[in-house]
Amino acid sequence: MWLEADHMSLPSDKYEQFIASLIDNVKGTHRNISDIEWGRTNTITGVCGQPHQIDVSFVDHDFDYPTLVIIECKRYMGNPIKLEHVKVVKATMDDILAAKDTQSHANAIIVTTVGAQEGAQLFADYYGIIIESVPHGPNYTFRYENIIQASVTMSIKASVSLTDTLRRKCQLCDEQFEVQDNENVCPICSSNSA
Numbered sequence: 001m002w003l004e005a006d007h008m009s010l011p012s013d014k015y016e017q018f019i020a021s022l023i024d025n026v027k028g029t030h031r032n033i034s035d036i037e038w039g040r041t042n043t044i045t046g047v048c049g050q051p052h053q054i055d056v057s058f059v060d061h062d063f064d065y066p067t068l069v070i071i072e073c074k075r076y077m078g079n080p081i082k083l084e085h086v087k088v089v090k091a092t093m094d095d096i097l098a099a100k101d102t103q104s105h106a107n108a109i110i111v112t113t114v115g116a117q118e119g120a121q122l123f124a125d126y127y128g129i130i131i132e133s134v135p136h137g138p139n140y141t142f143r144y145e146n147i148i149q150a151s152v153t154m155s156i157k158a159s160v161s162l163t164d165t166l167r168r169k170c171q172l173c174d175e176q177f178e179v180q181d182n183e184n185v186c187p188i189c190s191s192n193s194a
Contacts, residue, residue, distance in 0.1 A: 013039055015075040016055045019111055019134065022142045022149055023058055023071075029147050032061035044070075046095030054092075060107075062145075067105040068096070074112040081112050081131070083119040090127050111142075146176070 020038035027033040036058040043051040056071035093108045109130045116131045141150040170186035
């Protein structure tokens, strides 16, 4: 059980491991994710020859092209992340994408325990970098694409977890629908073809 005073004293690598476990849970929702890596030894070399330490990375095959996703974890107790943090993530992603032996598409996510300053959010929004506030404690919400995971600890010491809501684009009409039994066609198109 997480305790408020204890969870902020945990090392940063535990936060990275926590985020990697949430990505592994997303993989369990039938999203085609591979190569989940995390931690200090997780490096990807950019076109300049510099290996970049990436907190969490994986490849998502459910986009039009296999897409490298890099996640920067900022587990702070005080001030929100700054513009300079987002600029470093953007430069790192650009350097990695320019290398010949990496994926041709990439997305960047910054997860933070304290949110972002206005300028950091503005820059991230413009360049398509997602900033997600994910506390490292008993109460959290994490969203990747259309999959939301949450944990809430009730005052009676009970724990409720809401995970694995899966939505998918219909293969016939491209509309989003909630998947019940791993179907690929929405209920409307399914009933029209019956």
